[in-house]
Amino acid sequence: MLTTRYLTGSPNWLDLGTPDLQGAAAFYGGLFGWAFQSAGPEAGGYGMFQLDGKTAAGGMTVPAERSGTAWTLYFQSTSADDTAKRVRDGGGAVEHEPSDVWDLGRMAHFTDPAGAGFATWQPGTNKGLDLVNETGALCWAELYTPETDAAMRFYRSVFGWDEFAVPLPGGDSYTTVNPAGAGEDAMFAGLVPLEADPAEAAEGPYWLPYFEVTDTDAVAASATRLGGTVRTEPIDLEDVGRIAKLADPYGARFAVITSVAREA
Structure with missing residues (x-):
């Protein structure tokens, strides 16, 4: 089962791309009791969906014309760059090259050979979600x-x-x-x-x-x-x-x- 004792390859983050972040926050707030907390202007509108002050997911605005309205699952990696290489070697595609998120960690987005999107999170000071395998998580x-x-x-x-x-x-x-x-x-x-x-x-x-x-x-x-x-x-x-x-x-x-x- 999922725990916050994250291991290499386990899901350690999840975020939502949506054309209406305020509307999505209202929806998930009504559904799960989540409260949206902005990460600040320097984060470009990105923020956290939280339960009792603990992060259950992330969220960001994507342009309405994009087809990126979806949940993205992140899997833990010890090196996002090495993971990107293995994705390419395995026939997948790197949609967003590995990049640092301040000192929080390093991330990259991919699609597998069949076209399913996923991502990786190499933890820095942010080890991952605070809540998994609990109500609302x-x-x-x-x-x-x-x-x-x-x-x-x-x-x-x-x-x-x-x-x-x-x-x-x-x-x-x-x-x-x-x-x-x-x-x-x-x-x-x-x-x-x-x-x-x-x-x-x-x-x-x-x-x-x-x-x-x-x-x-x-x-x-x-x-x-x-x-x-x-x-x-x-x-x-x-x-x-x-x-x-x-x-x-x-x-x-x-x-x-x-x-x-x-x-x-």
């Missing part, structure tokens, strides 16, 4: 991709991930990933074939973040009331929890889950 992620085996080879070459197959009813399995050598208890994401979900297949490859909530149905209803969209109605997954796939008013896709352990 990132707790899981899924990569929707045409070829899960090819995706696994790529991300293993970039971050050294291990994989673990979780059996599903009917004889299928769900490929999960975890930092190298950390064991299956450290799994933080799953890889899903695009063809397994027609709604996702229509949109193309991407990383979908999941946020923990106390009541999936109530959050889905609130998303609609606040101007968002319910992409997949709440459903139960045996021994996992109750999930729903949503989108904010500007099209950024995400999911929520009330995990079985929290229900218990």
